[in-house]
Amino acid sequence: MKILECVPNFSEGRDESxxxxxxxxxxxxxxxxxxxxxxxPDHNRTVVTxxxxxxxxxxxxxxxxxxxxxxxxMRAHRGGHPRLGAVDVxxxxxxxxxxxxxxxYLSQEMGRELGEAGQLPVYFYAEAATDPKRxxxxxxxxxxxxGLKEKLATPGWGPDAGLxxxxxxxxxxxxxxxxxLIAFNVNLRPPKLDQARLIARKxxxxxxxxxxxxxxxxxxxxxxMVQVSMNLTDYRRASISTVVEAIxxxxxxxxxxxxxxxxxxxVPMEALVDVVREYLKMPxxxxxxxxxxxxxx
Amino acid sequence: MKILECVPNFSEGRDESxxxxxxxxxxxxxxxxxxxxxxxPDHNRTVVTxxxxxxxxxxxxxxxxxxxxxxxxMRAHRGGHPRLGAVDVxxxxxxxxxxxxxxxYLSQEMGRELGEAGQLPVYFYAEAATDPKRxxxxxxxxxxxxGLKEKLATPGWGPDAGLxxxxxxxxxxxxxxxxxLIAFNVNLRPPKLDQARLIARKxxxxxxxxxxxxxxxxxxxxxxMVQVSMNLTDYRRASISTVVEAIxxxxxxxxxxxxxxxxxxxVPMEALVDVVREYLKMPxxxxxxxxxxxxxx
Numbered sequence: 366m367k368i369l370e371c372v373p374n375f376s377e378g379r380d381e382s383x384x385x386x387x388x389x390x391x392x393x394x395x396x397x398x399x400x401x402x403x404x405x406p407d408h409n410r411t412v413v414t415x416x417x418x419x420x421x422x423x424x425x426x427x428x429x430x431x432x433x434x435x436x437x438x439m440r441a442h443r444g445g446h447p448r449l450g451a452v453d454v455x456x457x458x459x460x461x462x463x464x465x466x467x468x469x470y471l472s473q474e475m476g477r478e479l480g481e482a483g484q485l486p487v488y489f490y491a492e493a494a495t496d497p498k499r500x501x502x503x504x505x506x507x508x509x510x511x512g513l514k515e516k517l518a519t520p521g522w523g524p525d526a527g528l529x530x531x532x533x534x535x536x537x538x539x540x541x542x543x544x545x546l547i548a549f550n551v552n553l554r555p556p557k558l559d560q561a562r563l564i565a566r567k568x569x570x571x572x573x574x575x576x577x578x579x580x581x582x583x584x585x586x587x588x589x590m591v592q593v594s595m596n597l598t599d600y601r602r603a604s605i606s607t608v609v610e611a612i613x614x615x616x617x618x619x620x621x622x623x624x625x626x627x628x629x630x631x632v633p634m635e636a637l638v639d640v641v642r643e644y645l646k647m648p649x650x651x652x653x654x655x656x657x658x659x660x661x662x
Numbered sequence: 663m664k665i666l667e668c669v670p671n672f673s674e675g676r677d678e679s680x681x682x683x684x685x686x687x688x689x690x691x692x693x694x695x696x697x698x699x700x701x702x703p704d705h706n707r708t709v710v711t712x713x714x715x716x717x718x719x720x721x722x723x724x725x726x727x728x729x730x731x732x733x734x735x736m737r738a739h740r741g742g743h744p745r746l747g748a749v750d751v752x753x754x755x756x757x758x759x760x761x762x763x764x765x766x767y768l769s770q771e772m773g774r775e776l777g778e779a780g781q782l783p784v785y786f787y788a789e790a791a792t793d794p795k796r797x798x799x800x801x802x803x804x805x806x807x808x809g810l811k812e813k814l815a816t817p818g819w820g821p822d823a824g825l826x827x828x829x830x831x832x833x834x835x836x837x838x839x840x841x842x843l844i845a846f847n848v849n850l851r852p853p854k855l856d857q858a859r860l861i862a863r864k865x866x867x868x869x870x871x872x873x874x875x876x877x878x879x880x881x882x883x884x885x886x887m888v889q890v891s892m893n894l895t896d897y898r899r900a901s902i903s904t905v906v907e908a909i910x911x912x913x914x915x916x917x918x919x920x921x922x923x924x925x926x927x928x929v930p931m932e933a934l935v936d937v938v939r940e941y942l943k944m945p946x947x948x949x950x951x952x953x954x955x956x957x958x959x
Binding site for chain 2: 368370398400416417460461545605609623624625626627628630631632633634637638640641644645646647649650654655656657658659660661
């Protein structure tokens with residue numbers, strides 16, 4: 366069975382009844398399971414998480430987005446989080462049995478349908494980007510809603526789908542596909558913060574470390590530990606065991622040891638099965654050997 | 663979501679059309695997924711594996727068993743495997759979200775319904791046993807079909823449900839509940855067979871080792887390795903990592919190392935998650951953090 370996840374961010378986090386209307390569109394789409402939704406009033410923003418069969422997930426994302434366009438007016442929007450529009454970003458995430466290319470293709474289809482039906486400009490980002498400079502959400506979102514009219518008129522920043530001119534009510538939507546993000550922490554003791562920061566710098570991609578790894582060194586005062594706090598943005602490139610063993614090597618001879626690890630939030634089953642394959646030296650272990658997965662077929 | 667597995671063994675492994683009639687009863691029960699069925703003509707026996715929602719699994723097991731009683735005549739049965747009746751053994755296995763006690767209770771219900779509808783004696787075994795001497799299948803099956811009439815007349819061997827006298831056509835059925843059995847091997851090199859046998863003897867329950875572990879030392883000639891071949895009969899008592907680490911300790915200083923491990927056949931997800939919890943020191947990892955499991959709810 367193919368499983369696709371979608372984690373859209375909508376620019377409404379204060380009016381509960383509006384949030385419920387958006388979420389209801391997901392709930393009522395059959396073949397989709399709503400996992401969670403979370404509104405931040407300071408950010409004035411809601412993140413919805415749902416998953417299921419790809420076509421159903423696309424439909425739920427489209428329905429919820431059109432509802433958001435109907436009830437959110439960006440001209441009145443204030444909030445602490447960067448945003449470009451009412452349907453700020455719609456990431457599709459291949460969880461199981463799907464290639465990234467398939468998820469990216471589906472996200473572009475959804476983006477075109479949204480641009481058409483919602484009459485707003487749509488950018489494709491991440492693995493669905495049509496241009497390397499549109500890969501990063503932050504680059505697309507630069508200037509925010511307030512600078513969007515100007516951005517759309519800037520050469521090289523025309524939208525990938527939908528309206529090519531500014532829609533003051535809705536702003537623009539950013540739609541794309543990315544790998545599941547795994548929030549993974551390795552806690553070390555004794556609490557040597559400088560060492561944790563050093564290790565984080567050594568392993569993160571941005572300072573020449575492991576591709577697809579973001580890392581920060583933090584102090585955990587109550588635990589008497591320090592933490593290498595990570596986002597693994599593509600566990601097929603850098604797995605959980607890859608980063609744990611890289612950190613273990615860095616701690617060697619420095620009077621530090623790994624006290625514990627933690628996954629924050631959700632993780633795809635395959636990322637955990639990879640850990641088992643690695644530590645028990647059984648690369649052949651197949652997802653189909655897991656009894657329960659046969660009920661997902 | 664609760665998931666129950668059932669792995670009934672029927673005393674027909676030669677007549678394909680009869681096997682199909684039995685299996686068809688499972689296939690046509692909604693809420694149940696047929697995983698596999700395997701007939702051994704030498705044993706003249708078929709093992710069927712299916713799983714799903716507990717009530718549906720019970721229904722499928724009952725239907726398939728009644729069909730087997732209808733089409734198998736034990737008076738004509740010959741085969742190489744010990745057996746007591748047409749529906750030889752019906753093990754129910756709690757895979758997910760179910761206590762053993764719940765599976766045992768359900769197995770007894772099914773056993774009583776089978777005994778009533780099929781008019782044959784039924785014994786409860788394993789975790790559903792009503793007496794310690796009925797825990798082991800081999801003890802109940804001792805004397806086989808040919809000795810059953812006498813066994814039923816022996817004090818202490820009356821059935822737990824159904825007819826209390828011999829049914830020559832059907833024999834008796836053994837119904838019960840057990841934990842999922844994990845067939846797990848640890849391969850060692852260099853190929854020192856005596857060491858593998860020694861380790862197997864050290865760790866298996868029957869010679870005073872780890873509870874719920876069965877183990878044998880074997881040679882893997884083609885691989886140039888030896889194997890500690892195990893059945894883990896209750897991974898909640900003795901987990902995969904428990905046996906791996908016990909074997910690792912036994913190899914220390916003996917010039918042996920673990921080359922690889924393997925799971926043969928199916929394994930419950932939780933048994934693999936236990937490995938991750940252990941090796942990454944994250945006991946808090948929750949099954950609900952696995953994205954896909956939300957589709958099993």
